[in-house]
Amino acid sequence: MSQFWNYTSVVFGEEHSTALLGLTFFMALTSTTSNVVWLPYMAVFKYEYMTAFFIGAGMSGLLPSLLALVQGSSQETKCYNISNFSEILNETTWEVKYETIDPRFSVEVYFLCLFGLMVCSAIAFLFLNFLPLAKREHASKERPLARDSNTALDDIKKTAGSVQILSYNYISKFDVAYEDDVDAKNKEASDRHGSASSVASNASLVHTESSKRYSTFELTCLYCVQIWVCMAMMGVLPSISSYSAIPYGYNIYHLTLTLSYIANPLACFIPFAVTAKKIRSLFLLATVGTATGCYLLTLAIMSPEPVLLGTTIGSALCILVWIASFGVFSYTNVCLASAFRSHSPRALFWCGVATQFGASVGAVAAFIPINVYHLLESATTSCEII
Numbered sequence: 001m002s003q004f005w006n007y008t009s010v011v012f013g014e015e016h017s018t019a020l021l022g023l024t025f026f027m028a029l030t031s032t033t034s035n036v037v038w039l040p041y042m043a044v045f046k047y048e049y050m051t052a053f054f055i056g057a058g059m060s061g062l063l064p065s066l067l068a069l070v071q072g073s074s075q076e077t078k079c080y081n082i083s084n085f086s087e088i089l090n091e092t093t094w095e096v097k098y099e100t101i102d103p104r105f106s107v108e109v110y111f112l113c114l115f116g117l118m119v120c121s122a123i124a125f126l127f128l129n130f131l132p133l134a135k136r137e138h139a140s141k142e143r144p145l146a147r148d149s150n151t152a153l154d155d156i157k158k159t160a161g162s163v164q165i166l167s168y169n170y171i172s173k174f175d176v177a178y179e180d181d182v183d184a185k186n187k188e189a190s191d192r193h194g195s196a197s198s199v200a201s202n203a204s205l206v207h208t209e210s211s212k213r214y215s216t217f218e219l220t221c222l223y224c225v226q227i228w229v230c231m232a233m234m235g236v237l238p239s240i241s242s243y244s245a246i247p248y249g250y251n252i253y254h255l256t257l258t259l260s261y262i263a264n265p266l267a268c269f270i271p272f273a274v275t276a277k278k279i280r281s282l283f284l285l286a287t288v289g290t291a292t293g294c295y296l297l298t299l300a301i302m303s304p305e306p307v308l309l310g311t312t313i314g315s316a317l318c319i320l321v322w323i324a325s326f327g328v329f330s331y332t333n334v335c336l337a338s339a340f341r342s343h344s345p346r347a348l349f350w351c352g353v354a355t356q357f358g359a360s361v362g363a364v365a366a367f368i369p370i371n372v373y374h375l376l377e378s379a380t381t382s383c384e385i386i
Contacts, residue, residue: 001027002111032359036352039337043345046139050341051271054334058265065261067113069254072103212277212342219343221279225286226336226351227358232293233329235362239370243300245322247379248315256319260326267330276335277342285332292325304379
């Protein structure tokens with residue numbers, strides 16, 4: 001992309017950036033399959049690493065945003081009113097001249113930096129697959145009970161087979177590792193106490209509190225919440241960000257984006273201390289996130305003259321609501337994934353499907369009124385007379 005982003009071609013009589021759009025499409029196609037593939041893969045690792053996965057996902061949006069700020073893309077276009085005096089007509093005319101501030105480094109360098117981040121991600125994935133340190137963190141030692149292991153392993157195998165991911169090889173190792181681990185613990189207990197009751201007692205120690213089974217109705221409700229959260233966080237809110245924040249100024253707009261991306265990974269740290277697993281709590285979190293999203297949608301609908309325009313309170317409120325919205329939705333997303341992880345590995349696959357389905361529905365729901373019917377109006381650049 002760093003070499004072909006500026007290539008254009010004529011389509012339907014107009015010039016378009018076909019290379020940039022085409023390459024972005026294939027990158028987005030890879031990104032949309034990541035949740036469907038990676039969430040089942042995370043079932044191979046211990047329960048607590050699910051939160052770390054979402055922290056990394058949040059950082060993938062934060063780092064490019066910070067890189068754009070360093071580049072200087074957040075600086076506003078300066079406007080100048082220039083006077084032209086005509087001696088023939090003996091009159092003065094005025095025209096507006098826009099001065100675009102040059103970035104600190106080029107677009108090619110920016111894309112190369114993104115390529116470097118992808119290379120680092122690929123190296124990290126190889127480490128997860130082949131390093132003995134990473135293999136010791138597999139979930140084989142935290143499976144619930146020996147009598148439940150076959151069900152959990154069947155779920156993982158079905159999930160891996162349905163998406164054909166690389167972790168299928170690890171499922172076999174997971175099976176063997178679990179059996180070896182249970183046998184070793186049983187033998188250790190038998191040698192220590194010499195009784196079958198001690199073996200059963202030791203097997204119960206393998207049970208972890210992270211396991212929780214939901215009914216079919218409860219699981220369906222959780223999937224609906226997942227779809228709703230992703231529809232808002234990944235589909236609707238990004239589409240209306242410019243309409244809700246730019247009227248307060250370009251600096252406010254870029255500040256909301258940056259702080260929102262910072263709030264995303266920071267909110268993912270909260271489940272290390274407190275994780276919401278009850279359906280009532282997850283519904284409450286989704287409701288709070290929806291309320292903040294409705295306020296931002298109201299600002300976008302009222303653009304270019306939203307409430308409290310031109311006031312410090314209005315700008316601060318816009319920033320705080322954006323941070324709260326992304327923070328609540330991100331925390332809810334992690335809690336939902338943790339709930340599915342505790343239910344069964346196969347539930348993680350359908351969690352990924354629900355994530356992408358919600359994001360797709362949200363994107364289409366926002367695209368039609370904004371780009372087809374032009375129901376939202378963008379704020380115009382204001383120029384001060386110099």
